[in-house]
Amino acid sequence: MKKTVEDYRGCTSDKIVDSVYEEASLMSDKHIVHLNSTYEGGGVAELLKSIVPLMNDAGIKTGWRILFGSFGFYKITKEFHNALQGGDLSLSEEKKKVYEEVNENNSTFMHLDHDYVVIHDPQPLPLIRFVGKKQPWIWRAHVDLSNPNEGLLSYFKQFIRDYDSVVVSKKEYMLPYDIPQRVIHPSIDPLTLKNRDMGDAAVSKQLSDFGIEQDKPIISQVSRFDRWKDPIGVLEIFGLVKREVDCRLVLLGSTAFDDPEGEEVYQDLRRQVDVDEDVHVISQANDALVNAVQRASSVVLQKSIREGFALTVSEALWKKTPVVASNVGGLPLQVRDGFNGYLVDPRDYKQCADRVMRILLNPQMGEKMGLNGREYVRDNFLVTRHLLDWIRFLREL
DSSP: OOGGGGGGGGGGGHHHHHHHHHGGGGTTTTTTEEEEESSSSSHHHHHHHHHHHHHHHHOOOEEEEOOOHHHHHHHHHHHHHHTTOOOOOOOOOOHHHHHHHHHHHHHHTOOSSSSEEEEEETTTTTHHHHSOOOOOEEOOOOOOOOOOOOOHHHHHHHHHHHHEEEEESSGGOOOSSSSSSSEEOBBBTTTTTSSOOOOHHHHHHHHHEEEOOOOSSSSEOOSSSSSGGGEEEEEEEHHHEEEEOEEEEEEEOOTTTTTHHHHHHHHHHHHHHTTTTTTTEEEEEOOOHHHHHHHOOOOEEEESSSSSSSSHHHHHHHHTTOOOESSTTHHHOOOOBTTTTEEEEETTTTHHHHHHHHHHOOHHHHHHHHHHHHHHHOOOOHHHHHHHHHHHHHHHH
């Protein structure tokens, strides 16, 4: 069912909805295109599925294009993704050649005659070199850039400097370049299947369909199967908690086409928990199941080592579920320690387990944190605010 900006009046203030329409009307003659590497899997596709149609509804023509690449290309860009977040990288001339050739090939059939071009993440970054640039180009970097691999960043600089602006999720991610940069926080869409209201019977049906019983408290982490999310660490933390509180763990995720490592991480997890009936590792791009698991959980974990933002945190908070998250990247933007959950040292598993147990053993405190979380997301991380941020930013270019 098609959603309109008007539909969000029940979720956010009338003032924000009115402002979206009013300010979008000043750009009704403009045409925007977003370009990323996949329609499915991960936070970028999640954002664009809401932002693009709602921008059109507000009166600004907005399109969405995909970069087409080989498995080898995505294996290389996954290495680049890891390196941007501080990982090691062997940057060979062959990798550069494949990376640039895929973008050059795409440029031959990309008709980018729009008023604004928004490039998401590193996969299509070099496209600007091969397309006749006639309008503002914006690079939207979604990853944690606070400690990037210097060799890769030096290589990327030749492309980044051709952009008119860079948009990041947090001030600390801004690059040391003389180029305009802007912070725009990501958001969740409260009216999608993943986030809209779901009754207890529907929650129970979803869990039952996947063999998840509700006879014990549920701890969950909902994330792509990615080593940066530290799913092995989550298993260790669950082991510590279970010594004190009888509970279940759900690791719910999916793999993305542009992330060749995902299936390997998933299979590794399955091997480690094959005989534990209280641990469920589920690879399923099922929005209704995500909704149900986040609502049924007593605590949601986000045990990332590095994290650009993690939409799953705001998703859980919107459902009145407290979150225990690593104090890294974009997670402290969403979790206020002691208010709607806890922030922990990603290396301190005992601290994380302790915070989880505090919530499990104090359900009234957990309920209060959940209520605080819902209001915090309403005030800061809904898609209507996100729309308004983009409209105002583009008007300034």
